[in-house]
Amino acid sequence: MQPVPERISVQTNVLNANQQTALANRELFADRGLLVMNLMSAPGAGKTTLLEATIKALQGHFRLAVIEGDLQTDLDAQRIQALGVRAHQITTGTVCHLDARMVARALDSFPVDDLDLLIIENVGNLICPASFDLGESLRVVVCSVAEGPEKPKKYPVMFNKANVVLINKIDLADASGVDVKELAANVREVSPKAAIFELSSRTGQGMAAWTQWLQQAVEMRALAATVSV
Amino acid sequence: MHEISIAESIVQIAEAKAREQYARSIQVIGLRLGTFTTIVPDALQFAFEIARQGTLARDARLDIEIVPMVVRCVVCEASTQPVRGVCLICEHCGFPLEIVSGEELQIDYIEVDSEKEESPCSQCQNESQSRPMY
Secondary structure: OOOOEEEEEEEEEOOHHHHHHHHHHHHHHHHHOOEEEEEEEOOOOOHHHHHHHHHHHHOOOOOEEEEEEEOOOOHHHHHHHOOOOEEEEEEOOOOOOOOHHHHHHHHHHOOHHHOOEEEEEOOOOOOHHHHOOOOOOEEEEEEEHHHOOOHHHHOHHHHHOOOEEEEEOHHHHHHHOOOHHHHHHHHHHHOOOOEEEEOOOOOOOOHHHHHHHHHHHHHHHHHHHHHHO | OOHHHHHHHHHHHHHHHHHHOOOOOEEEEEEEEEOOOOOOHHHHHHHHHHHOOOOOOOOOEEEEEEEOOEEEEOOOOOEEOOOOOOOOEOOOOOOEEEEEEOOOEEEEEEEEEOOOOOOOOOOOOOOOOOOOOO
16 A cells, blocks of 8 residues: 655744743743843954953943853853953854754853843854844844945844844944945844944944943843842 | 754654654655745755755655745835845835744645554554554
8 A cells, every 4th residue: 555645734933942942041031130132243243352342341230141152162251251251152063053052051050140141142143143042132233344334235134133233343434445324224224123333342432322221221121020020 | 054953953843743643754844934034945955955864754855935025014004025135114104114924934734654653454443563564
């Protein structure tokens, strides 16, 4: 007897397993009043330098920790640890993004109860990390002017999912021949609701507006957790 | 190449569903894939050929239905299909557009060998553990 093919309806999201883990992460973070930020960009946009500058502005106010995602090396974690901040390095080997399970495992090495802000620096990549929810509250995309004004148009999915877009290296705008306003308008086109900050983490220009915004977000998050208890 | 992990997930979900139905093998996996995702169909097909090896889907075909991106203005309700480039600001009234479709990454169906492992014999109604050899 020849087998007869039978069609079975499935209707399951392919990323379902990751989303379930992300949901569990998100509940854990909400329960602790912990703000978790997923920091993403192309390689070389200046994520780690920006992170260092952000930490310096906030570390007197909040208890911080960082998860670093890279294919290889713990160089970025070392840079963060040099600031006296707890940092955990995830090396993904060949995997081009962090997923919710990697973050859940990394949480074992943190005192999650004693934190106000956890920053996850994703693997430098504007494509893959867009699809993998980690359970974060804030998705922050860094885009440097040196990459040219068209990046948001070329990688619309990543920019579309951002809550915040940080336009970095504005001190290099003239040298790169890039109009910062044009880049900001291109971000707006694919991500009309994102908050946009123009800054340079190296010179410090525009950093205060961003760090004050983030400081408020951390405070509101902690407050929301106390109110809901 | 996140298509590798996507392909592995596709095979895992399809296999679990097939086992639930006591199917012996999967012949087709039907996938709905939106154009506003980061998944490249050709790369996914390539990754699928690797991911299916040694599974119930080892001979399966991946049928990808491409779902076009459709956006709709929250204010004037104009609905459009962006063809070249994505702009999520309404060209008529300047308000943000919402995404109606294009973000799909969903297994729609599987087609399996319906010969069920635990089902009674159609001739003698005897529930035998031994299976016929083809």
